[in-house]
Amino acid sequence: MAEATVSVPLEVYRFQPGRDRVPRYQRYTVELTPHTPVLSALLRVRAEIDPTLSLRYSCRSAICGSCAMQINSKSRLACETPVGPEIERHGRIVVEPMANQPVVRDLVVNQKPFWDRYESIEPHLKPDPDHPMPVGRPTSMSPQEVERFHDTPRCIACASCYSACPAVGADPEFPGPMALAKLYRFVVDPRDGGHQDRLVRIQASGLWLCLRCHLCTDSCPKNVRPSERIRDLKEMAIAVQGATEAGSRHAVGFKENLKGAGLLNEMRLARATLGLGGFAGQLGQGIRLWRKKPEVARRPHPIEGMAELDQIYAALDKGDEK
Ligand code: FES
8 A cells, every 4th residue: 555645844945145145945845755755855846846946966875975954953864864754843844055064055065164174184094114004915904903993984974964063163173073083093093104193283273172062973874973083082182192282171170170079160170271371361250250159269068979989080090981
């Protein structure tokens, strides 16, 4: 028996720079089965209602990454997002181009900023002379070494993570989740001779701008988990070079600060993050904060369950994160 169709209300972002002053949302309704992907709904609109709608796609099989767009405010692949659950959850389907990239027309964006930031991490192997590729074998890595980056080759460069990332929009220095996940892949590759330099460079150029919101991992259609790889890079950067940036000093200071009482002493944390000079520069603001909230400068009373926290710290110091 044929599957029943449902009415699919679409609100599609329309904008042609140079012609339109502002974007608008155009409404269309098509009859489709709930399993139909959003991409097919848009193609139906283009074929039967409005041939001027611009969008990008290719494989229609979640392989090429071309059809990434925002569907009900979430970056995802249109060819693998069925219309039924979207309508059930939101009552309509709002389709917009990916964020953090300029719109060329309607749902098509210019991906140059995304690729420029990817290029900035030098995404290629820098051969290690002490670890040469053996003649006659395709790789000199053991299965355990390959296992360390088995997630990242799944990336199809769809830029969903880049679109979802608030740090990308806020700071042009931040390479973005996909670039950092790829960087991790080279840092843990034993054939790469540049991993220490890579870590030093990335610590000074944007690594700590990551907000740890995990929206990149949430939006990744291939479960690459970029936010976890960024966390790994941060730990490795501190291990190689120490905490050299405000972000890494904040992370280390936060961990130290909680020891002993289980609550933050915000003044001490600000000093650890900013250093003595930076802290002195913020003294006026600190005094205003202290007048409003004197407890920020007091040594906090230990929380209940401090013994459990001590055990966690002891396990961390032993390197046992489980
Ligand atoms: S069209 Fe290729 S991933 Fe969707």
